Amino acid sequence: xxxxxxxxxxxTVSEGASLELRCNYxxxxxxxxxxxxxxxxxxxxxxxxxxxxxTLVQGIKGFEAEFKRSQSSFNLRKPSVHWSDAAEYFCAVIxxxxxxxxxxxxRLFVKA
Amino acid sequence: SQTxxxxxxxxxxxxxxxxxxxxxxxxxSNPNLYWYRQAAGRGLQLLFYSxxxxxxxxxxxxxxxxxxxxxxxxxxxxxxxxLSDSGFYLxxxxxxxxxxxxxxxxxxxxxxx
Numbered sequence: 060x061x062x063x064x065x066x067x068x069x070x071t072v073s074e075g076a077s078l079e080l081r082c083n084y085x086x087x088x089x090x091x092x093x094x095x096x097x098x099x100x101x102x103x104x105x106x107x108x109x110x111x112x113x114t115l116v117q118g119i120k121g122f123e124a125e126f127k128r129s130q131s132s133f134n135l136r137k138p139s140v141h142w143s144d145a146a147e148y149f150c151a152v153i154x155x156x157x158x159x160x161x162x163x164x165x166r167l168f169v170k171a
Numbered sequence: 172s173q174t175x176x177x178x179x180x181x182x183x184x185x186x187x188x189x190x191x192x193x194x195x196x197x198x199x200s201n202p203n204l205y206w207y208r209q210a211a212g213r214g215l216q217l218l219f220y221s222x223x224x225x226x227x228x229x230x231x232x233x234x235x236x237x238x239x240x241x242x243x244x245x246x247x248x249x250x251x252x253x254l255s256d257s258g259f260y261l262x263x264x265x266x267x268x269x270x271x272x273x274x275x276x277x278x279x280x281x282x283x284x
Binding site: 091093095100101102103104105108110149153158159161162163164 | 214217270
């Protein structure tokens with residue numbers, strides 16, 4: 060069955076430091092991959108998506124993600140974190156059909 | 172682009188009372204519509220999805236139901252709420268091609284007391 064794993068429940072980084080959030084998926088073919096961000100008490104906002112082509116994709120708010128087929132991973136990165144990036148981040152996959160499978164989320168804390 | 176209106180933002184309901192949450196979509200026709208529930212500190216659980224008027228698929232058997240009376244309207248209902256129905260409910264939409272990603276509403280925080 061298709062699945063998405065976000066190994067880190069929460070991560071704390073210092074403002075200005077780099078960030079990498081991990082995501083691994085389970086699917087036999089190349090899936091459609093997404094990262095979403097959720098601020099407290101709000102809905103989710105799409106950060107970026109990967110379908111095919113260049114394995115490094117750029118998104119909004121300075122985020123990028125890299126698809127690595129050999130590792131079944133789609134990690135989210137940002138070179139310099141701002142305090143406003145504190146939120147929960149969800150990796151997601153469409154693996155056949157039109158239903159999206161979400162990971163359990165990683166909560167990002169940013170310290171001054 | 173799509174915009175989703177979801178209301179109310181917060182709701183406190185007694186156990187055994189009925190529920191009706193509404194979601195409307197602007198900016199697209201014939202969207203795929205979804206209801207998700209997010210329990211505190213947990214991921215998103217797909218409850219229902221709809222690919223057209225009157226077409227509802229249920230992912231999780233429970234005391235909730237959904238209806239789509241109009242193309243851009245999606246309603247989540249319950250006849251009798253349980254304590255376990257508390258959570259954050261999110262409506263989402265995609266175009267007919269879901270691979271472009273979801274647009275989410277701002278959510279409804281439901282507390283059953």
